[in-house]
Amino acid sequence: MPRPRFEKLDKDKQSRILEAAAKEFSANGFENASLNQILDAAGISKGAAYYYFDDKADLYTTTLLHYMNEILNEIAFDVNHFTKENFWQEVAALYKQQFKLYFDRPWVFGIAKAGGPISMEMIENEPYASVWQSAQVLLIQLFQRGRELNVIRDDLPEDLLQSLLVSVDMAHDRWLFAHWAEFSAPDIDQAAQSIANLLERLLKPV
Numbered sequence: 446m447p448r449p450r451f452e453k454l455d456k457d458k459q460s461r462i463l464e465a466a467a468k469e470f471s472a473n474g475f476e477n478a479s480l481n482q483i484l485d486a487a488g489i490s491k492g493a494a495y496y497y498f499d500d501k502a503d504l505y506t507t508t509l510l511h512y513m514n515e516i517l518n519e520i521a522f523d524v525n526h527f528t529k530e531n532f533w534q535e536v537a538a539l540y541k542q543q544f545k546l547y548f549d550r551p552w553v554f555g556i557a558k559a560g561g562p563i564s565m566e567m568i569e570n571e572p573y574a575s576v577w578q579s580a581q582v583l584l585i586q587l588f589q590r591g592r593e594l595n596v597i598r599d600d601l602p603e604d605l606l607q608s609l610l611v612s613v614d615m616a617h618d619r620w621l622f623a624h625w626a627e628f629s630a631p632d633i634d635q636a637a638q639s640i641a642n643l644l645e646r647l648l649k650p651v
Contacts, residue, residue, distance in 0.1 A: 451497035451507075462487040462497070464552070466508040471555025475505055505556075512553045517579050519546060524590040532596045536587060537641035544633045547625075554625055584610055591648065598650045606648060613644060 451459065465486035469478045480501050484494055498504040520543055527535050547554035588607055591597035597606065617640045628636065 448497055448499070454497070462489065463508045463511050466504050467512060467552040467556040470505055470508065471552040475501075478505075480504070509556050512556055513580070516543065516546060516553065517583075520583070522583075524586050527587075527590050527594065529594045529596055532591060532594055533641055533645045536644065537638045539587075540637035540640055541634055544621075544637050548628075548630060548633050551625070554622070557622065581611055584614060588648075595650065597648045600651060609647060610644065613647060614640070617643070 451462075454462075462483075466478075466483045469483045469486070473479070478501070480494070481491065483504070484491055494504075498507065520539065522535075522539055585607055588597060588610055592599065592603070621636060
């Protein structure tokens with residue numbers, strides 16, 4: 446985690462450092478990313494950097510956590526607006542909203558595939574655990590609303606269906622990571638519709 450001096454910086458300077466880091470990690474991967482390039486782009490000296498972060502790994506994990514929180518805060522929805530008639534189209538719209546954020550700022554998406562030092566042990570502990578859990582909670586909220594509306598099957602145990610939902614979502618993200626550079630804006634919309642269609646076919650009542 447960043448050192449206290451980083452937390453005391455004004456928000457604009459924090460954002461400048463983290464955006465520079467995300468762009469460099471996204472473009473070159475964690476191993477090949479240049480700390481000097483990040484510092485030059487952010488307009489800070491190498492000496493100052495060690496007042497803020499322990500090392501490159503610390504900068505990477507801080508950057509990833511920042512953008513994960515940002516995306517979660519920007520994607521908001523009220524499940525009460527979901528009806529039996531519009532449920533799956535609303536799911537597609539949520540994915541489009543998420544992917545549009547990535548398309549406008551591809552480094553936000555790229556930081557997650559940069560190959561940094563994120564382990565299962567880190568994800569299971571704070572501060573990362575809360576962020577990962579929050580992301581899963583959004584999917585579970587959708588699932589529970591779908592069950593209320595009878596647009597999600599009830600012939601399988603609820604915890605199994607929830608696990609399938611989360612697993613498909615994560616698998617789709619991995620596929621999207623691998624092909625992101627190939628996509629245009631219309632491709633992104635199609636990807637959002639495709640994942641919604643896939644979930645509907647998997648989860649709809651039989």
